Amino acid sequence: MVSGLSHAFGKRRVLDGVSLTVRPGSFTVLLGLNGAGKTTLFALITRLYHAREGRIAVFGHDIKHEPAPALARMGVVFQQPTLDLDLTVEQNLRYHAALHGMPRRLARARLLEELTRIGLEGRRRDKVRQLSGGQRRRVELARALLHHPSLLLLDEPTVGLDLASRHFLLEHVRSLCRAQGIGVLWATHLIDEVGEDADIIVLHQGRVVASGRPSALLERTGAPDLRRAFALLTGMENAENREEG
Amino acid sequence: MRGAAYAICLSGVVEREALRWLNQRGRFVSALVRPLVWLAIFAAGFHFVLGVSIIPPYETYIPYEVYIAPGLVAMILLFNGMQSSLSMVYDREMGSMKTLLISPFPRWFLLVAKLLAGVFVSMVQAYIFLAIAWFWDITPPWAGYLAALPALLLSGLMLGALGLVLSSFIRQLENFAGVMNFVIFPMFFTSSALYPLWRVREASLPVYWLSEINPFTHATELIRFALYEKFAPLSALVVAGYLVLFVILAVWGYDPGRGLMARRAGGE
Numbered sequence: 001m002v003s004g005l006s007h008a009f010g011k012r013r014v015l016d017g018v019s020l021t022v023r024p025g026s027f028t029v030l031l032g033l034n035g036a037g038k039t040t041l042f043a044l045i046t047r048l049y050h051a052r053e054g055r056i057a058v059f060g061h062d063i064k065h066e067p068a069p070a071l072a073r074m075g076v077v078f079q080q081p082t083l084d085l086d087l088t089v090e091q092n093l094r095y096h097a098a099l100h101g102m103p104r105r106l107a108r109a110r111l112l113e114e115l116t117r118i119g120l121e122g123r124r125r126d127k128v129r130q131l132s133g134g135q136r137r138r139v140e141l142a143r144a145l146l147h148h149p150s151l152l153l154l155d156e157p158t159v160g161l162d163l164a165s166r167h168f169l170l171e172h173v174r175s176l177c178r179a180q181g182i183g184v185l186w187a188t189h190l191i192d193e194v195g196e197d198a199d200i201i202v203l204h205q206g207r208v209v210a211s212g213r214p215s216a217l218l219e220r221t222g223a224p225d226l227r228r229a230f231a232l233l234t235g236m237e238n239a240e241n242r243e244e245g
Numbered sequence: 246m247r248g249a250a251y252a253i254c255l256s257g258v259v260e261r262e263a264l265r266w267l268n269q270r271g272r273f274v275s276a277l278v279r280p281l282v283w284l285a286i287f288a289a290g291f292h293f294v295l296g297v298s299i300i301p302p303y304e305t306y307i308p309y310e311v312y313i314a315p316g317l318v319a320m321i322l323l324f325n326g327m328q329s330s331l332s333m334v335y336d337r338e339m340g341s342m343k344t345l346l347i348s349p350f351p352r353w354f355l356l357v358a359k360l361l362a363g364v365f366v367s368m369v370q371a372y373i374f375l376a377i378a379w380f381w382d383i384t385p386p387w388a389g390y391l392a393a394l395p396a397l398l399l400s401g402l403m404l405g406a407l408g409l410v411l412s413s414f415i416r417q418l419e420n421f422a423g424v425m426n427f428v429i430f431p432m433f434f435t436s437s438a439l440y441p442l443w444r445v446r447e448a449s450l451p452v453y454w455l456s457e458i459n460p461f462t463h464a465t466e467l468i469r470f471a472l473y474e475k476f477a478p479l480s481a482l483v484v485a486g487y488l489v490l491f492v493i494l495a496v497w498g499y500d501p502g503r504g505l506m507a508r509r510a511g512g513e
Contacts, residue, residue, distance in 0.1 A: 046347045050501045064501075072349040082340035084261070086268035091261070098257020099348035101250025127268075 005054030007040055014040045016206040018054070022151065022199075025181040027174055029194045032203035033234060038187040039079060041203070042155045045185075046076055058151060072100065075149035077140050079156045085129040089120065089139055092128060093146060100147040107146070114142035118172065134165025141169065145176070152176070152184045158193065166193075191227050204234045254350055255358045262329065262362035263369075276324065280317035280374050284381060288313050300441055302473040314383045315469035316438025318371045318393075319400060323432065323461060325370065326404035327411070327424050329363035346499075353496045356409060360492075363408075364401035371397055385472040396471035396481075400464035403484050406491035407460070413498025436462040437469075460487040 005018040015037045022028045032038050044051045047063050047070075056063040058070035083092050090111060097107030115121040118138040120131075128136060137157060144152060154173065158166040170193060176182050186193070194200055200217055202210040210217055210233050214226055223229035230236070266273060288310040299306060345355055375383075375390065385393075411428065433439075435455045442462070446453040456462050463480035470477040 046343075047501050048343060048346060068349040068351070070349075071347055074347070076347055078340065078343055080340050082344045084265060084341065087261070087264055091264055095257050095261045096344070098253050098260070099345065099350070101253050101350070103249075103253060 002041075002045065002054070002056050005041070005044065005051050005056065007044060007051045007053075014206050015044075015051070018203070018206070018208055020201050020208060020211065022183040022185050024150065024183045025177055026199050027177045027184050027186065027195065027197060028199040028201060030185055030187040030201050030203055031189070031191065031194065031230060032187070033189050033236075036189075036203045037206040038203060039155055042076075042078075042153060042187065045153060046074065047071065072147070073150045075144035075147070075152045077137075077144050077152075077154040077157050079159065081136060081140070083128045083136055083139060083143075086127060088125050088127055089115070089131070090124040092139065093124075093143055096143045097146055102147065110146050110148075111142070114145050115139075118142050132165075134161050134168070137161060137165065137169060138172075141172065150182060152182050153187075154184070155187045156189070157186070158188065158190065191230055194226060202230065202233050209233050251350070251354065254348065254354070255361065258345075258355075258358040259362040259365050262359075262366050266366045272328070276321060276370055277373060277377075279324065280320055281377060283317055283320070284310060284314065284378060300443070302470045302475040302477075308382070310381055311383050312441070313439055314375075314378050314381075315472055316433075316436070316465045317378075318374060318397070318468055319404075319438060319461060319465040320433060321371050321374060322364075322367045322397065322401045322464065323404050323429060325363060325367040326401065326406075326408040327429060329359075329366070329405065329408065352499060352501070356495055356499060357492070360402060360405045360409065363405045364398060367401045367405075368394075368397050386474055389472040389474050392474050393468055393471040396467045399481070399484050399488065400467055403460060403464060403488040403491060406488055406495055409495035410491050410498060413495060432459060432461040435459050436465055438462075438465045460484065463487075 002018060002020050005015055006013070007015040018037070018041065020028075020030075030038055030041070043049060045056055045058075045063065047067050050064055059073055061067075061070040061073075063070045084095075087095075093111040093114075094104075094107055097110065102110070111124070112121060115124055118141065120135060120138060120142070123131065123135070128139065131139065141154075141157070144154075152173070158169060161169070173184055173186065174195065174197075177184050194214060196214060198214065200211060200214060201208055202217075210220065212220075217226065217229050217233075218224075221229040221232045223232055292309045303311075345359065346352065348355055350358075372390070375393075411424070435452060436459050437445075437456060438461070442453060442456055445456055460483065463477075463483040466477050467480040467484055470480070
């Protein structure tokens with residue numbers, strides 16, 4: 001899906017020859033420390049701006065030359081909250097539906113369906129400001145799913161959430177992968193969000209330093225657990241040892 | 246995408262802008278109070294200082310309040326144009342702009358939709374102001390209110406597009422105060438909003454020429470003439486010209502290959 005992608009801001013090279021693929025129905029975790037280039041990668045995939053080099057294709061549609069069909073099949077949850085706090089949950093979702101050209105009746109049916117799924121249908125007339133952080137994230141997820149995307153991108157979606165909300169979000173997205181065959185790209189720096197069944201892509205200083213199943217990563221690094229494997233791959237093992245010592 | 250989908254998208258963007266405006270009481274009230282303060286205090290103070298002779302479109306001597314009313318209407322458009330465009334930049338680090346731009350519609354269409362939404366809200370505000378100003382004896386003919394509609398639309402689009410351009414090119418615009426000092430006030434004061442240009446020419450020729458090329462002057466004059474059922478062809482042409490220029494620059498600035506989004510992210 002992404003091949004040979006490089007990008008720089010001025011002289012600072014943020015992404016360097018990144019290639020990765022998200023298979024339909026797979027839960028792919030983009031693992032990287034803060035500043036690894038995750039957010040830049042997301043901005044490029046969502047066409048907020050173009051990469052200096054390389055190619056991005058979503059279901060065969062090049063994002064540069066055929067952005068419309070690529071974006072139409074993509075659902076995105078950005079790192080920063082992007083809901084209008086002064087509008088109601090329903091108004092926020094209706095706006096998104098309009099941005100996808102969805103007729104009103106269809107939009108209404110879809111938003112009820114998605115809100116029911118996240119257990120917030122009773123709050124749809126409440127302003128987003130009245131919702132907790134975890135609930136707002138869930139609404140953002142519902143919004144990203146409103147137009148039934150085949151690819152779901154989430155950029156550190158659990159930052160700032162409590163354990164229960166994190167767990168809910170993670171489980172919900174995993175079940176979407178299994179039940180609906182949606183391909184998910186989940187960016188995080190939290191290793192415990194990687195499940196047994198995940199595909200992992202380790203991004204470090206703008207490069208993909210490893211990718212594959214958790215078991216493959218353990219084998220390659222010879223580490224006893226993923227945390228240690230990640231530390232080895234990102235040159236953090238010393239820091240990790242100090243922490244434990 | 247078919248035409249119907251475009252219409253749905255546009256109405257969605259307009260609806261959101263209108264809802265936001267209604268929900269943000271502070272913005273709503275301050276946008277109305279600002280021109281009213283000018284009208285009630287500034288104009289009252291200058292009422293006896295500045296005499297306005299008979300100049301088109303007026304057919305008789307007019308009190309100063311009547312003279313500055315169209316300029317204050319244009320001021321509403323100017324403030325809103327800057328605010329709605331620049332709010333995209335500093336509202337929660339462009340979150341709302343990202344939401345807009347990942348829509349599958351072409352980017353130029355999304356920007357124009359955003360622009361139209363802002364202008365729609367501005368025009369409602371302008372008419373509320375005119376309704377209140379009626380009690381200050383600012384009573385253009387009824388047909389003038391209708392004739393002002395296209396003038397407001399064109400001027401509003403032009404000033405909103407200017408805001409879009411600024412938001413895409415100027416990276417350091419972190420707060421509204423900077424825009425007030427460097428854009429809104431200079432544009433407002435070097436225009437025909439507060440004093441007729443023949444008076445400016447008597448005082449200072451350079452300022453006069455600045456005022457003549459100032460798009461805000463022509464927006465003001467276009468509205469002033471329309472309110473009195475007259476057409477100002479030169480002003481209409483200048484406003485339309487600036488509109489085309491600003492839209493081209495804005496689309497260029499928001500092009501994914503260059504401009505704002507990449508540079509801004511680089512600064513994060």
